[in-house]
Amino acid sequence: MTVDPNTTRVENHVLLRGVALCKRYIQRAPFSRRKFTVDAVNNVDLEIQVGQITALVGESGSGKSTLASCLALLEKPDSGQIFVEEQPVTGWGARQLLALRPRIQMVFQDSAGALNPRFSAARVIQEPLEVQGLSSGPELRQRACSLMEEVGLSPDRADASPLEFSGGQRQRLAIARALALKPALLILDESLSGLDLVTQAEIMNLLLDLQGRHELTYLLISHDLSMIGQVADYIAVLQRGMVVERGRREQVFKRPQHEHTRELLSFARGLEVAFHSAGAEARG
Amino acid sequence: MRYLLRRLLHSVYLLAGVSVLCFLFTDLAPGNFFDEMKLSPQISPNTVAALKTQYGLNRPLPVRYLLWVKSVVRGEWGFSFAYNSPVWDLLAVRAKNTLLLTGVATILAWLIAVPLGVGMAYWRGSWADHLGMGGTSLLLSLPELVLALGLLYFAVRTHSLPVGGMSALNGESYTFLSRLRDRLAHLVIPVATLVVGSLPLLVRHVRASMIEVLDAPFIQAVRGHGVTAARTLFVYALPAAANPLISLLGFSVGGLLGASLLVEVIVGWPGVGPLLLEATMARDLYIVIGAVMISTLFMIAGNLLADAALIALDPRVRTRA
Numbered sequence: 001m002t003v004d005p006n007t008t009r010v011e012n013h014v015l016l017r018g019v020a021l022c023k024r025y026i027q028r029a030p031f032s033r034r035k036f037t038v039d040a041v042n043n044v045d046l047e048i049q050v051g052q053i054t055a056l057v058g059e060s061g062s063g064k065s066t067l068a069s070c071l072a073l074l075e076k077p078d079s080g081q082i083f084v085e086e087q088p089v090t091g092w093g094a095r096q097l098l099a100l101r102p103r104i105q106m107v108f109q110d111s112a113g114a115l116n117p118r119f120s121a122a123r124v125i126q127e128p129l130e131v132q133g134l135s136s137g138p139e140l141r142q143r144a145c146s147l148m149e150e151v152g153l154s155p156d157r158a159d160a161s162p163l164e165f166s167g168g169q170r171q172r173l174a175i176a177r178a179l180a181l182k183p184a185l186l187i188l189d190e191s192l193s194g195l196d197l198v199t200q201a202e203i204m205n206l207l208l209d210l211q212g213r214h215e216l217t218y219l220l221i222s223h224d225l226s227m228i229g230q231v232a233d234y235i236a237v238l239q240r241g242m243v244v245e246r247g248r249r250e251q252v253f254k255r256p257q258h259e260h261t262r263e264l265l266s267f268a269r270g271l272e273v274a275f276h277s278a279g280a281e282a283r284g
Numbered sequence: 285m286r287y288l289l290r291r292l293l294h295s296v297y298l299l300a301g302v303s304v305l306c307f308l309f310t311d312l313a314p315g316n317f318f319d320e321m322k323l324s325p326q327i328s329p330n331t332v333a334a335l336k337t338q339y340g341l342n343r344p345l346p347v348r349y350l351l352w353v354k355s356v357v358r359g360e361w362g363f364s365f366a367y368n369s370p371v372w373d374l375l376a377v378r379a380k381n382t383l384l385l386t387g388v389a390t391i392l393a394w395l396i397a398v399p400l401g402v403g404m405a406y407w408r409g410s411w412a413d414h415l416g417m418g419g420t421s422l423l424l425s426l427p428e429l430v431l432a433l434g435l436l437y438f439a440v441r442t443h444s445l446p447v448g449g450m451s452a453l454n455g456e457s458y459t460f461l462s463r464l465r466d467r468l469a470h471l472v473i474p475v476a477t478l479v480v481g482s483l484p485l486l487v488r489h490v491r492a493s494m495i496e497v498l499d500a501p502f503i504q505a506v507r508g509h510g511v512t513a514a515r516t517l518f519v520y521a522l523p524a525a526a527n528p529l530i531s532l533l534g535f536s537v538g539g540l541l542g543a544s545l546l547v548e549v550i551v552g553w554p555g556v557g558p559l560l561l562e563a564t565m566a567r568d569l570y571i572v573i574g575a576v577m578i579s580t581l582f583m584i585a586g587n588l589l590a591d592a593a594l595i596a597l598d599p600r601v602r603t604r605a
Contacts, residue, residue, distance in 0.1 A: 117502075
């Protein structure tokens with residue numbers, strides 16, 4: 001066990017590490033041939049340790065989702081390296097990644113768009129199991145139903161369309177789908193945004209519960225420090241594609257070093273009281 | 285099933301509406317088939333008046349319409365003044381030829397447009413996509429008339445393809461295989477004209493629908509589960525992008541039919557097009573009405589097929605239906 005003096009982070013077993021990650025998009029100005037580049041992710045170093053909740057915070061457009069896509073191996077960074085359990089995977093081809101995919105799963109913000117509207121709820125959960133050849137026949141359906149139960153959804157609704165579920169229920173379905181592959185890391189990209197405070201608190205409680213049961217590691221991505229402040233072990237603050245501050249939760253909350261972190265905190269403190277009361281209400 | 289029956293009933297209303305409008309517009313058009321006869325000194329005005337009475341042209345419009353509806357029920361679809369024969373006998377053969385041309389062109393156009401549009405969406409922003417977009421822009425600006433004339437010019441210069449008609453003059457004596465080869469050779473120019481004419485619109489629609497779906501998070505999730513790129517495109521993204529494309533398929537049948545009428549006239553394909561043009565020039569009104577009704581029927585059938593495909597393929601539509 002070592003201590004990083006820059007971040008005061010206790011170095012345990014690192015599940016995923018991004019080193020000097022860069023992702024740049026070329027865009028064209030409207031009605032013009034002039035092109036300009038956007039540095040969505042700019043020289044980012046990030047470590048996600050086993051069993052911990054790492055939070056990535058930043059305002060809209062700060063590059064959180066791009067970084068998440070890179071870390072979930074859905075997008076290739078332009079430069080930099082990604083290590084999964086100390087193996088460099090950036091140059092891996094689709095076939096090599098196939099075996100690694102189940103280890104890292106993502107839950108997206110737009111629950112309606114994240115679930116195939118042509119599938120039933122059970123089929124949504126069965127699909128990754130089929131793709132990875134982890135289950136087949138009647139066992140598939142059983143597994144889907146038990147996962148539905150685990151995330152607090154009634155298996156009686158296994159044949160319903162995802163669009164018949166509420167936003168919170170859809171997000172539970174998306175979590176069940178991600179759990180189907182028994183991942184080590186779950187990336188939650190603004191997964192609680194757009195839900196009311198009570199539902200946010202309910203799903204956060206479910207995530208904490210699942211973390212204990214499945215030995216999960218989370219990368220929580222949010223623009224909202226108030227919610228993340230309740231649960232994260234480690235926080236990285238992103239601004240214009242760069243990590244401007246990182247550290248353990250207490251350190252970031254009590255002694256923020258960067259102006260942008262202080263701004264985000266001042267927003268968060270206003271919402272914190274409301275979140276607390278909603279959480280208490282959800283827990284009954 | 286109830287939804288389809290309802291759509292079928294709507295189609296009957298639509299056909300009835302189109303037939304009424306057809307009668308109104310043909311009646312509003314100046315002149316009729318017998319007016320030119322008046323100019324001939326060899327035909328007396330009494331003969332012309334007798335012919336008009338014989339064919340019922342001096343009767344009021346509603347009565348003529350009802351008589352036409354009765355003839356449709358009898359399977360005649362009115363009577364051609366020029367051919368002196370029931371309209372259906374003339375139209376049935378021509379409609380079969382038009383259906384062959386449009387059917388082959390529709391299938392071919394979609395078979396080319398889908399992989400092309402999917403590929404352009406997948407490699408969007410690449411040189412291949414830019415080339416595809418530039419090519420479709422160029423083709424969009426080319427009228428079918430120019431395309432058909434260009435292909436005819438090519439065929440005449442190179443003697444590589446038959447020009448005009450749908451079979452060789454001595455085609456009756458051919459064996460089955462030779463007849464098939466001859467028919468295919470005759471189809472090349474009109475089908476190529478129709479396919480090239482409709483392709484840009486279809487490719488751009490497929491591309492746009494696919495881009496929308498490829499950006500959807502559920503496709504990202506599918507990739508995250510380890511599905512290969514080809515499977516993601518054709519098993520997950522294409523079905524999700526299919527709904528607007530299936531609706532477009534219904535309309536494309538109608539669009540191709542409209543285009544085929546013109547192409548048939550240019551390349552001499554014995555379909556409904558040349559018959560309609562001839563009948564319009566001669567004011568052979570029941571053939572005009574019959575041809576319009578056949579075109580409407582094809583278009584409605586195309587849209588009904590699209591509706592049925594939507595119900596079969598999308599559980600959401602099935603639930604709503």
